[in-house]
Amino acid sequence: DAGITQSPRYKxxxxxxxxxxxxxxTWSHSYMFWYRQDLGHGLRLIYYSAAADITDKGEVPDGYVVSRxxxxxxxxxxxxxxxxxxxxxxxxSSPQGHSGNTIYFGEGSWLTVV
Amino acid sequence: AQTVTQSQPEMSVQEAETVTLSCTYDTSESDYYLFWYKQPPSRQMILVIRQEAYKQQNATENRFSVNFQKAAKSFSLKISDSQLGDAAMYFCAYRDGQNFVFGPGTRLSVLP
Structure with a gap:
């Protein structure tokens, strides 16, 4: 059961x-999310998607584009x-429907822009 | 918009002792869920415990329990018999519908 895989892990x-x-x-979850994690800010939502071809902006979407x-x-x-x-x-990612469904995370991608 | 606040950026606890991490949230909804996630140095996000807002009973998972005060919009996490492996960042999170909102986190150190 691979779950969620992110690539690259480091860039x-x-x-x-x-x-x-x-x-x-690999779970066929309806919902998918992208968060960024910065010191002092916790996890901030960039974009999310409720299903294929449906995406919505989160808290910090500027400069990012998603597709599904x-x-x-x-x-x-x-x-x-x-x-x-x-x-x-x-x-x-998270299953559809019940808002009590938890959210499952990938292992993260470390991005450095120089 | 919903917000989640964790007022303790860092905390420490002696091994085998008990520690409580605080979380408050702001919402106008009546039906929602609250979560605590643990993030060890590996950065993996691990679900610790979940609470349904309409349930009066506080959730418990082994050494982890919550004190849920709906009227006060408070959701604290109690870790009993702290272990070295409990050292991590802890995030409180809120969900209604499709949105998850996370607090800024509390870094917990466990002293041997």
């Missing part, structure tokens, strides 16, 4: 470059990376 890129972080889940053409994949793209986007990025 260094230059300012202005486009970067895509991949997220794949298939239920199992939810890539996050930084169109023109900035130093402020240096962070740890977590992909997560």
């Amino acid at each position: 260094i890129t230059e300012t202005g470059r486009q970067v895509t972080l991949m997220c794949h889940q 053409s298939k239920t199992e994949n939810f890539p996050l793209t930084l169109e023109s990376a900035t130093r402020s986007q240096t962070s740890v990025y977590f992909c997560a």
Whole structure:
């Protein structure tokens, strides 16, 4: 049971470059999320998706783009990376429906923008 | 918008002792869920415990229990018989519908 896998796990890129972080889940969960984790801010929601082809902005969406053409994949793209986007990025998923369903996290992607 | 506050950025506890981590939240909803997640140095997010807002009884999972005060919008986590492996960041989280909101976290150190 692979769960949620993120790739790459570690990435260094230059300012202005486009970067895509991949997220794949094997549970067929309806909901998928992207969070960033920065010191002092906890986890902040970037984008989420309730189903394939349905995405919505979270708390900090600027500078990011997402897509969800298939239920199992939810890539996050930084169109023109900035130093402020240096962070740890977590992909997560959750089953549909009952709001008590918990959220399951990937292992994180460490992104450094230089 | 819903917010989650953890007023203790850092805490420490002696091994085998009990510690309580605080969490408050703000919502106008009546039906929601609250969670505590643990993040060890590996950065993996691990569910510790979950509480349903409509349930009066406080949730318990082995050494972990919560004190849920709905009127006060308070959701504290008590760790009994603390172990070295409990050292981690702890995040309080709130969910209604499709949104999860996390607090800023409390870093717990366990002293041998």
